[in-house]
Amino acid sequence: MFHDGSMDLQQMRYVLAVAETASFTRAAERCHIVQSALSHQVARLEKELGARLFERTSRRVRLTTAGEAFLPAARQALEAADRARAEVAAATGEIRGKLAVGSISTVAAVDLPAALRDYRLRYPQVRISLRVDSSERLVEQVRDGRLDAAFLGVQPGFRPRGVRDRELAQGQHVAVVAPGHPLAAEDEVDLPRLAEEVFVDFADGSAARAQSDEAFAAAGLRREVAFEVSGVELMARMVRHGLGIALLPAAFAADLPGLRSVPVINGPVRVERLAWSRFAPSPAASAFLDLLGVGERDGGA
Incomplete structure (x- = not known):
């Protein structure tokens, strides 16, 4: 960690953990650090920013207006750093990073558990997550980058907007x-x-x-x-x-x-469709599309 007074990625991770757990204690446990050290780093960051990121009471912790403004940019910075590490690893022949997949609950075109099992066996360094939701919300999450790919179930003629997709x-x-x-x-x-x-x-x-x-x-x-x-x-x-x-x-x-x-x-x-980002996929997402037999250039934007 740098100590030149400028914010660093680890401080952003601490802020994100506090925001997601609504607790400095639980955030410290998640980050494997003592609470006093985590609180100190958050306080240093708040001092540098000139604004409180959290309102602290004896009963709860919640984001301030400044904290709500800071959080999306912090997430983007952390995701960019993770993507940079994954790209470097891929250049040396190793696929790592994160793969976020979404699916409807009634997917049948693909044996999804088997596909995720095969993927994990091939790429054990990738952290996989799965989210089950409605087709509408899955498309939105692919579009805004929260999901790398999603399996949809829609009526004939429906094409999701703002993503690439392919009929399965x-x-x-x-x-x-x-x-x-x-x-x-x-x-x-x-x-x-x-x-x-x-x-x-x-x-x-x-x-x-x-x-x-x-x-x-x-x-x-x-x-x-x-x-x-x-x-x-x-x-x-x-x-x-x-x-x-x-x-x-x-x-x-x-x-x-x-x-x-x-x-x-x-x-x-x-109709079951696979949707994925219209932007260049991460190495982990590209490997998943390859496993499914989908080329990155397939589908319409």
Whole structure:
């Protein structure tokens, strides 16, 4: 650490840790440093900046207005430093750094756990993180650099803006019902029959929900979605208890235990896409795209 009075990366890491944990004690534990030393470095930085970054009380620690202004720039500086180290390592033949991947909960085009396992075996120096979220939020996080790549599930014709992307697969939805449901014995079902049922589905306005809503709207039908959930595990449990039925991609529904999948005539279609940054990927992200068989120049911006 430099001691010439100028801020350094380690001080920025301390500030970020305090902001994320809302505690000097927990921040010190995360950074493997005694609390007094961490507090001293934060105080030195505040003195240099001429502003308090945190409001401290006996009960809580929170960012000041100056701290909120400082944090994004500090994150960018730390990310740039990490990227510089990764680029130097890559030039010497070693892939290291961080890989942040996002995915919908119903991804089926890629065996994501297997892909991440293979990646970690090839590049053990890379720290991998995975975030499960809606397609809309995943695209936003790829666009602003919080994610290196994300697996999306969208309706046909949808193209995410501000990122590169590539279609991975598309397939029909099936009706997912409890084993004792009257539809469980059917070989197939049409939308008019399904419109008589109560549904468990994702949140209104989400890409996952839009695929089903648009199919019913195109057929001039309305359906009742009584239960809106954010995760497929809760959805499956509610269907098993007979509270409603669901529409899910056939490839994903096949792996749900204790439920029956029924093909739907003219049912919803789901397209899975991979999205990644339109800017030059980091060495770690480039290696992940290569593992998936995606070239950096593929996809549109």
